[in-house]
Amino acid sequence: MAHVVLADRVAAAGLDDRVTVVSSGTGDWHIGNPMDRRAAALLSSEGYDPSAHRAQQVRATWFAECDVLLAMDSTNLADLRELAGAELEPDRVRLYGEFDPAEPGADVPDPYYGGDDGFGTVLAMVERTSGVLVDALGDLDLG
Incomplete structure (x- = not known):
């Protein structure tokens, strides 16, 4: 969900020619499956x-290729x-929730095993945090 929302916000901000959003899991159990x-x-x-x-x-090459990796x-x-x-550099691997304006530093819960309402909670967190992330990207020199 975070990938889809963040990529949408990056595109809406006109940054998609300079910012690429990728997402992954640390395990291999869902590779190739839709969300x-x-x-x-x-x-x-x-x-x-x-x-x-x-x-x-996650690919080992991402640690060299990506400017920042965000963990949920x-x-x-x-x-x-x-x-x-x-x-x-430690600041290149960060917690996504560090950027959450309502709950700074919060873990984004995995709603997979819960009820449908958990997905709404996660979407709200992802949307507000993606806005902050895109604003921060807009302030950087992405040449």
């Missing part, structure tokens, strides 16, 4: 297009930092 049908239905109902999204696993929760943050190794 959860409940997440896709909610995104569609809110005017987003989730149809192109497919699950993938503290467990994923620790996993990414371990995968990245000691050479990577």
Whole structure:
């Protein structure tokens, strides 16, 4: 959900020629699959297009290729930092929730095993945080 929303916001801000949004999991159990049908239905109902999204696993090359990697929760943050190794600047692997204006530093909960209302909660967090992230990107020299 965060990938779809953030990519939409990046495009709306006119930054999509300089900013590429990719997403992945740290595990390989969903590779190639579309997102959860409940997440896709909610995104569609809110005017987003989730149809192109497919699950993938984080690639080792991303630590060199990407300016920042955002983890959705503290467990994923620790996993990414371990995968990245000691050479990577710590600020390049960050918690997505650090940018949440309502709950700074919060983990984004995984709604997969809960009820449908959890997807709405996550979408609200993702939308408000994506706005802050895009504003921060707009302030950078992305030449």
